[in-house]
Amino acid sequence: MDLRVLYLIQLGSCLLGVGAGSNTEEEEEERPEDAHPPGHKSHHWNYQDIHQWDSDYPHCGGPEQSPINVVTSATTFDSNLRPILLSGYNVPPSRTLSLENNGHTVVLDLPDSLLIIGGLPQTYRATQLHFHWGSQDDPGSEHTVNGQRFPGEMHVVHYSAEYSSATEASTHPGGLAVLGVFIQEGEEENPAFQNLLPYLQNITEEGESIEIPGFDIRGLLPQRLDRYYHYDGSLTTPPCYQTVNWTLFNQTILLSPEQMDLLEDTIHADHDHILQNNFRAPQSLNGRLVLSSFSPKVSGRRLPGAAPNPAGTSPAPDNSSPNHSSQGTGESVEASLSTGDMLAIIFGVLFSVTSVAFCLYVRRNRSRNKRLGNENKSNVIYKAATAEDNVA
Ligand SMILES: *[C@@H]1O[C@H](CO)[C@@H](O)[C@H](O)[C@H]1NC(C)=O
Ligand SMILES: *[C@@H]1O[C@H](CO)[C@@H](O)[C@H](O)[C@H]1NC(C)=O
Ligand SMILES: *[C@@H]1O[C@H](CO)[C@@H](O)[C@H](O)[C@H]1NC(C)=O
Ligand SMILES: *[C@@H]1O[C@H](CO)[C@@H](O)[C@H](O)[C@H]1NC(C)=O
16 A cells, blocks of 8 residues: 555544544633532533543442443343333322433432332332433434444433432442433324423523423333343442442334434533533443343243233334434445445544544543642542432
């Protein structure tokens, strides 16, 4: 290969790398932590300093972290996993629920009368649900399946009924149970989410909240609660306690393009930035087992004890082979490739690798400088987090 071409590629990568690097720098400088009054908790961490979470929150560096990438062929079918059984999920409109923009996500507080009464080894009480999303161009789920990232993910957080609060439960193994739901884009408006999403316009600024009328929370979940993955993991945000019994439903839920836009483009944080890409990358499994309540070989198989679909609702599509060719990173190259395409791909890869290496180099240097500057700060021992921080 012509060396001059390679040289040009290197040069290009460097310029790109410098551009990207200084961009992030600007972003970070616009949100210095000191600009916030002390005790402003939500700024103790953010999605820009994700690789330094463990310096302030040591659990984040632990061996059983979340999210993970679920490799479906490596899951273990466990015929003892019963369908998730819920109780009290239909909240009457007279009972209002608080919806808050906490600067990391939007959180709907749930009454502790909502219960998981089946499918897990103990009874769990609901405390809140919240969302993770990407942007118009990029998917933003936290968990991935076979390397595929979904447009969004909803987490319904519960705590063991053996404890008196989510905060207390959050430090005990199995103390928390989170139901994870992948969000995909469909054509139709999802009526259940109309009870929630339009109110995002009322809480665009960080710290704002609104009381909304109760509704059937069950409607936010997929129809089939019998097909799921299970593993033991952690909170996906600081303090990253490794106390979460995770359930990831195999069936996804669908939002219309308008609903998806509302989720991705409405919530602001950090001095008016739109809050996007509020997800953490998959963490190492470190030998943990991922159990599956269903056998992948018998797709759509119903377990003997599975609850029938609620009457009167149209059957949701079985997303066992979801169509999301516009999403994610794991695209397969199907068409046969011409030599020109091949060359383009090779050059593309070379280009990206060099840029990434350069960015990493710039980042590492920058964070080294930053860490030196912040030495005193890292010694501060944060007081126990509030329930809100625990579960967001
Ligand atoms: C989580 O729940 C599964 C059953 O769904 C159970 O096998 C496992 O022991 C539980 N783990 C913890 C830590 O409670
Ligand atoms: C929420 O925002 C909408 C649109 O801006 C407005 O019409 C509505 O009155 C607001 N509702 C409340 C309860 O503030
Ligand atoms: C659902 O299960 C099928 C069958 O194993 C798998 O191909 C698909 O990727 C799964 N989807 C999700 C979202 O778990
Ligand atoms: C899947 O995506 C392709 C390409 O975007 C599209 O042509 C096709 O109609 C989609 N199929 C379904 C079932 O949505």
